[in-house]
Amino acid sequence: MDEASELRARLAAAVHALNHGAQHDPSARLAANQWLLALQRSPQAWGVATSLLVSPENPPPPADLLFFAAQMLRRKIQCPGAAGGGGAPPHVLDALLLAAGRFCYLGPPRLLTQISLALAALALRADGGVEGLFARMRHLPEPAVLELLTVLPEEVVQDQSGDTGVDAAARGRFTREVMAHAPSVLEFLLGQSDNAAADDERNRRVLRCLLSWVRVGCFSEMPPAALAAHPLLTFAFNSLQVPFSFDVAVEVMTELVSQYQDLPQAFLNKMPYIREALLLPALANRNEKIIAGLVCLMCEVGQAIDTDEHDTDGELCIPDGLAQFRMNLEELLVDICLLIGGSAYINKIFSGGWVLASQSFAWKEVEVRMYALSMGMDAGNLRIEDEEEIISAITHALCSVLVKELRKSLLARLLCSSYSAVEKLIDIDRDQSLRQNPAAYTEALNFAVHGLHRMGALFGQLATSITSGLIDDDTVLVLLGVFWPLLERLSRSSHMENVSLSAAACRSLSLAIHSCGQHFQILLPKVLECLSTNFLQFQRHDCFLRTAASVVEEFGHKEEYGALCVRTFETLSSAASISTLNSSYTCDQEPDLVEAYTNFASTFIRCCPKEAIVASGSLLELSFQKAAICSTAMHRGAALAAMSYMSCFLDVSLAAALESRECLSDGSPGVVLAQILARCGEGLMSNVHKSATILQQLAALCSLCERTTWKGILSWDSLCRWLQAAVKSMPSEYLRQGEAEMIIPLWLNPQIIFTVGLPIMSETIMLTCKGKVEEPLNV
Numbered sequence: 001m002d003e004a005s006e007l008r009a010r011l012a013a014a015v016h017a018l019n020h021g022a023q024h025d026p027s028a029r030l031a032a033n034q035w036l037l038a039l040q041r042s043p044q045a046w047g048v049a050t051s052l053l054v055s056p057e058n059p060p061p062p063a064d065l066l067f068f069a070a071q072m073l074r075r076k077i078q079c080p081g082a083a084g085g086g087g088a089p090p091h092v093l094d095a096l097l098l099a100a101g102r103f104c105y106l107g108p109p110r111l112l113t114q115i116s117l118a119l120a121a122l123a124l125r126a127d128g129g130v131e132g133l134f135a136r137m138r139h140l141p142e143p144a145v146l147e148l149l150t151v152l153p154e155e156v157v158q159d160q161s162g163d164t165g166v167d168a169a170a171r172g173r174f175t176r177e178v179m180a181h182a183p184s185v186l187e188f189l190l191g192q193s194d195n196a197a198a199d200d201e202r203n204r205r206v207l208r209c210l211l212s213w214v215r216v217g218c219f220s221e222m223p224p225a226a227l228a229a230h231p232l233l234t235f236a237f238n239s240l241q242v243p244f245s246f247d248v249a250v251e252v253m254t255e256l257v258s259q260y261q262d263l264p265q266a267f268l269n270k271m272p273y274i275r276e277a278l279l280l281p282a283l284a285n286r287n288e289k290i291i292a293g294l295v296c297l298m299c300e301v302g303q304a305i306d307t308d309e310h311d312t313d314g315e316l317c318i319p320d321g322l323a324q325f326r327m328n329l330e331e332l333l334v335d336i337c338l339l340i341g342g343s344a345y346i347n348k349i350f351s352g353g354w355v356l357a358s359q360s361f362a363w364k365e366v367e368v369r370m371y372a373l374s375m376g377m378d379a380g381n382l383r384i385e386d387e388e389e390i391i392s393a394i395t396h397a398l399c400s401v402l403v404k405e406l407r408k409s410l411l412a413r414l415l416c417s418s419y420s421a422v423e424k425l426i427d428i429d430r431d432q433s434l435r436q437n438p439a440a441y442t443e444a445l446n447f448a449v450h451g452l453h454r455m456g457a458l459f460g461q462l463a464t465s466i467t468s469g470l471i472d473d474d475t476v477l478v479l480l481g482v483f484w485p486l487l488e489r490l491s492r493s494s495h496m497e498n499v500s501l502s503a504a505a506c507r508s509l510s511l512a513i514h515s516c517g518q519h520f521q522i523l524l525p526k527v528l529e530c531l532s533t534n535f536l537q538f539q540r541h542d543c544f545l546r547t548a549a550s551v552v553e554e555f556g557h558k559e560e561y562g563a564l565c566v567r568t569f570e571t572l573s574s575a576a577s578i579s580t581l582n583s584s585y586t587c588d589q590e591p592d593l594v595e596a597y598t599n600f601a602s603t604f605i606r607c608c609p610k611e612a613i614v615a616s617g618s619l620l621e622l623s624f625q626k627a628a629i630c631s632t633a634m635h636r637g638a639a640l641a642a643m644s645y646m647s648c649f650l651d652v653s654l655a656a657a658l659e660s661r662e663c664l665s666d667g668s669p670g671v672v673l674a675q676i677l678a679r680c681g682e683g684l685m686s687n688v689h690k691s692a693t694i695l696q697q698l699a700a701l702c703s704l705c706e707r708t709t710w711k712g713i714l715s716w717d718s719l720c721r722w723l724q725a726a727v728k729s730m731p732s733e734y735l736r737q738g739e740a741e742m743i744i745p746l747w748l749n750p751q752i753i754f755t756v757g758l759p760i761m762s763e764t765i766m767l768t769c770k771g772k773v774e775e776p777l778n779v
Contacts, residue, residue: 004047004048004051007044007048008048008051008052010035011036011039011048011052011065011068011069012061012062012065013032014032014035014036014039015032015036015062015064015065015068016062016064016065017029017031017032018032018033018036018583018585019064026580026582026583029582029583029585029586030582030583033583033584033585036068039072040072040075040076045072045073045076046073046076046088046089046092048069049069049070049072049073050069050073050091050092050095050096052065052066052069053066053069053070053073053095053096053098053099053115054095054098054099060102060103060106060107063107063108063111066099066103066107066111067108067110067111067114070096070099070111070114070115070118071114073088073092073096073118074114074117074118074121076088077092077118077121077122077125078121087125088122092122093119093122093132096115096118096119096122097119097136097139097140099115100112100115100116100119100140100144100147100148101139101140101141101144103115104140104141104143104144104147105141105143112143112144112147113147113151116144116147116148116150116151116152117151119133119148120148120151120152120154120155121155123152123155123174124155124166124170124171124174125166125170129174130174130177130178130181131177133148133152134181142192143205145188146192146205146206146209147205149185149188149189149209149212149213150205150208150209150212151212152178152212153178153212153213153215153216154212155174155178156171156174156175156178156179156216157215157216175216178216179216179217179218182213182218185213185218186213186218186232189206189209189210189213189232190231190232190235192206192209193206193231193232193235200242200244200245201244203239203242203244203245204244204245204248206235207236207239207245207248207249207252208248210232210236210252211248211251211252211255214252214255214256214259215255217259219256219259219260224260224262224263227260227262227263228262228263228266233256236249236252236253236256237249237253237270239252240253240274240278241277241278246289246290246293247289247293250293250294250296250297253267253297254296254297254300257297257300257301258300264300264301267301268301271298271301274294274298278290278294279291279294282294288383292383384449384450384453387450387453387454387457388453388454388456388457389457391414391418391454391457391458391461392457392458392460392461394414395411395414395457395458395461395462396461396465398410398411398414399411399461399462399465399470399471400470404472404474404475407471407475408474408475408478411458411462411475411478411479412478412479412482414458415455415458415479415482415483416482418450418451418452418454418455418458419451419455419482419486420451421444421447421448421450421451422448422451422452422455422486422490423486424444424447424448425444425445425447425448425490425493425495425501426486426489426490426493426495428441428444428495429493429494429495445495445498445500445501448490448495448501448504449500449501449504452501452504452505452507452508453504453507453508455483455508455512456504456507456508456510456511456512457511458479459479459483459508459511459512459514459515459516460511460514460515462476462479462515463511463514463515466515466516466517473519476516476519477519479516480512480516480519480520480523483508483512484512484523487505487508487509488526488530490505491505491530491533491534492530496534496537496538496541497537497538499540499541502534502538502541502543502544503541503543506531506543506544506546506547507543509527509547510546510547510550513527513550513551513554514550514554517554520554520555521555524551524555524561524564525564527551528548528551528564528565528567528568531544531547531548531551531568532544532548532568532571532572535548535571535572535575536571536574536575539575539576539577539578539593540577540590540593542592542593542595542596542597543596545572545593545596545597545599545600546596546599546600548568548572548600549596549599549600549603549604552565552568552600552603552604552607552608553603553606553607556603556604556607556608556609556612557607557608557609558609559609559611562608562609562611562612562615563612563615565604565608565612566608566612566615566616566619569600569601569604569616569619570616570619572597572600573619573622573623577590577593578593578597578626581593581594581597581626581629581630582626582629583629584629584630584632584633584634587629587630587632587633587635587638587639587642588633588634588635588638590638591633591635591637591638594630594633594635594638594641594642595637595638595641597623597626598623598626598627598630598641598642598644598645599641599645601620601623601627601645602644602645602648602649604616605620605648605649605652606648606652610668610669613652613669613672613673614668614669614672617672617675617676620649620672620673620676621676621679621680623645624645624646624649624676624680624684625680625683626642627642627643627645627646627649628642628646628680628683628684629642630642631643631646643694646684646694647694647697649673650677650694650697650698650701651697652669652673653670653673653674653677653701654697654700654701654704656668656669656670656673657670657674657701657704657705658704671713674701674705674713674714675713677698677701677714678713678714678718681698681714681718681719681722682721682722682725684698684722685698685722685723685725698719699719701714702714702718702719727743
């Protein structure tokens with residue numbers, strides 16, 4: 001086997017280990033991830049990636065291997081310095097074009113997208129890249145051309161912070177070159193639209209491409225009359241009637257209406273047809289996707305026309321067409337609420353009265369208005385956000401009742417109106433016949449989710465009244481007596497496997513805890529047990545972790561709950577889903593879980609008493625190690641959450657060291673945290689070199705310990721060793737000859753570090769003295 005074939009074989013094995021490796025062997029996956037990172041930095045990556053994409057093998061290599069090869073090429077093109085070897089070799093363009101033509105039929109759609117993104121990145125960075133790409137594009141099959149034209153304009157509008165080495169002048173040149181081809185692209189799309197009527201997938205792809213070009217202003221040079229009559233607008237409008245492409249068609253029409261001021265007036269003529277053919281059937285069938293899309297489009301039309309029409313005195317007015325349109329929509333009360341949204345509907349009902357400072361309410365009028373508010377809720381037609389606003393408004397009004405017993409009774413009745421929807425779902429466990437009817441079960445599940453959100457809205461609104469003293473303890477205890485037993489029964493049911501239901505239950509619990517505070521203390525053991533048990537059973541439901549963090553934040557500072565918080569931390573950390581967070585790849589697959597777990601750990605170390613921190617030393621060390629790994633994740637939210645936790649850990653460590661720096665006791669939280677850092681420091685330095693803040697915190701802690709009795713645990717020498725290890729572990733091509741010997745003494749000068757050296761040090765490690773940025777892979 002020659003060297004190239006051996007490298008391909010090793011790459012295939014590493015990708016397989018990363019994507020399909022056994023869960024019980026995380027070390028193999030970690031090793032595979034590290035090897036792939038090293039390969040991406042090497043010049044050999046160009047050759048092995050292109051050879052895979054142009055391989056004549058039949059069948060072709062595995063899809064995940066091809067996807068990795070295309071992704072690696074895209075990353076090297078975007079960050080040539082960080083990936084090693086300078087710019088892309090000439091053969092890369094040929095290989096990507098060949099692969100686009102081949103895999104537009106054979107491969108999964110995401111592979112073609114990744115190849116197209118790599119081609120767009122090449123065009124952005126090369127002189128004449130756009131012209132060269134369009135010249136060769138004509139030889140590609142139509143599906144490949146369509147995907148390439150879809151992603152090409154996205155390079156114009158994307159956030160510039162994601163690119164390395166592309167200045168404003170280059171991006172401006174790229175934009176002008178791309179827009180010069182807009183007329184020919186529109187002609188191409190027009191031809192494609194003629195053939196898309198009988199093919200839903202093609203119809204959606206053409207709309208996606210049109211949307212990309214609309215966003216960059218492809219019609220900006222077209223006269224208004226010609227634009228209104230353009231066949232592609234007719235195609236987009238007709239696509240509203242195609243369920244598979246409805247959402248993209250709405251985006252296209254909304255974007256056009258918002259960009260071009262002459263379109264909304266012309267669009268009004270089509271409103272009666274939209275109402276009869278699309279809106280009323282959607283309302284009858286309770287098709288929320290169609291209703292939400294049409295409401296969004298109608299709001300955009302209305303917003304554009306109120307701003308554009310004036311009467312002879314210069315005052316704003318509503319055009320006759322729009323006025324008639326609104327009158328048609330006011331036939332049914334529920335239709336109004338669905339179309340204008342909960343806030344506008346509530347304001348309409350509340351208009352003309354109800355000053356908050358008033359102590360006397362016309363309660364018969366209130367009752368009528370409450371009925372008007374709650375009638376769409378009973379039918380289940382309202383959005384959750386609208387129901388929450390309605391319940392908040394009702395709760396606010398009821399909190400103003402001066403008679404204590406009446407106020408208590410009314411609030412309990414309001415809570416019970418949502419209680420029944422959740423109770424019916426729980427009862428399904430006793431009557432399995434409903435389980436056999438998917439439609440009935442889905443409806444019951446949906447009603448329960450809405451009911452839980454309404455309960456949460458009630459407690460959320462109650463918080464202000466409790467704080468101001470309007471709601472007494474007896475009322476709170478009555479409401480909790482209704483709420484918690486129901487939630488406890490629900491948490492022990494099989495229905496909690498549903499993500500929406502568990503999230504709604506956790507949200508309502510968090511709001512109740514925040515509102516009721518001390519009244520929840522007696523329930524705390526049961527609450528944390530329910531959260532821990534459910535997380536172990538449904539480990540992808542990060543809402544249980546987030547709610548547990550809310551409980552710890554609310555009560556963790558109390559010494560009597562320290563042991564309970566430690567047990568909860570231990571139970572949550574024992575979950576298999578947490579144990580598998582041992583590589584940047586797995587962190588990228590579960591970013592919400594990473595954020596929730598590191599947020600819980602941050603809350604624990606911030607809020608819990610000293611005894612709890614000392615007792616949980618091994619748990620904190622495990623969480624700190626995982627955070628160091630997760631900080632290298634490609635997912636921005638996961639990486640930031642992990643670094644936030646490590647920064648919090650270092651803050652607490654530094655505060656503990658300042659508090660008891662002359663007391664070297666095994667029972668001291670500062671000693672426990674310093675010992676963890678001493679054991680994890682080298683791994684930390686290797687993983688978080690992109691964060692100057694964390695390096696500064698670590699250096700400050702080491703410097704402080706140097707002057708105390710803690711020097712035997714953590715000292716300036718510790719930091720020196722970790723820095724040296726970090727430099728030695730860098731690939732040889734990252735540093736010039738003799739550079740390591742020059743920069744290490746510079747970094748280790750405390751005066752330089754604490755004045756200007758630390759930011760330079762972190763930047764030097766991050767850029768590795770040559771403008772290179774090491775970025776973890778996301779396969």
